[in-house]
Amino acid sequence: MKISFVGAGRVGSTTAFSVLMKALADEIVIIDINRDLAQGEALDLFHATSFVKKMKVYSDDYEGLDGSEVVIVSAGMAQKKGETRLELTEKNVRIITDISQNISKYAPKSVILNLTNPVDVLAHVTWKVTEFPFKKVIGSGTVLDTVRLRTLIAANCDVSPMSVHIYIIGEHGDSELAVWSGAMIGGVPISHFCKLCEKKTCNGMLEKFFEKTKNAAYEIISKKGSTNYAIAAAASDIVKSIVKNEKRVLTVSTLVDDVYVGYPAIIGKNGVERIVNIKLSDDENQKFEKSKQILKEYVRLSSI
Ligand code: NAI
16 A cells, blocks of 8 residues: 655644554655655654554655555645635645646546645645546545544543544535534434533533634644644544545545535545435535535636
């Protein structure tokens, strides 16, 4: 299994480390416009393989993509303090277009996972430029947002995050929405779970947890300049579902009504195996439509 990374910055290198530690690859290639950085990260990662398994890890130019089964893209500009993800569009479209052309050329059979923001718009651009089947181009979408919300609810309700079931869908950004109508804890609708709970700590808190989730990146970036660990864990989880053909349902960015947007999909060896249509309340449906409209407008402005 050959997995390549285009972008060796904070997100790319941490995701590569997470993929490596999960033993998902036999060969890892690191590519970055900053060759010294790519070389340094590759060498550092290679030394970590002694604790996992025999693995090749090296840096290369785009030719190194040859034979990659999965390519993870995190190259480009990151949000600065107070900047929205959508404000990065203009800066990153050109970079992602160039990278996509190289992936088409050297790794035409790969599944591409885009992490660069705005993740939905740039996954859409990648799909258009590569002309790959849409199922083989995925954005990390709202996988990270979904786990962020699950961890907050889980901590409040003193239950494992694995037993909290709720999705965030829509733009990975300000117009995303939580699908409260389908939220469950341990198979019990969340409203019922809260009614029976003696702690009574979540009265009115659920919506606050969502707001905190939506603003998490702004908060973390204002304190440490970037986010990397949780996105790396989320991205390597998506990669795991691909390479092990786990068929997990994850809220990746995929093509829904002609635009890439965070939505539940079954993820396996072919990328998106199937989109899982979920039932939304009228209010959720309206918010989802609005989120898609915003993304469509950004895609249109990217003139792809
Ligand atoms: P960074 O600045 O640390 O790394 C970006 C890397 O891209 C740099 O090493 C740079 O040399 C490289 N690069 C720039 N242009 C390139 C090109 N044309 N070809 C190859 N490499 C190129 O940024 P960081 O923190 O790693 O973030 C990367 C991206 O990931 C940003 O767009 C950020 O907003 C996004 N991100 C996405 C998340 C998600 O949930 N999808 C979460 C966190 C960040």
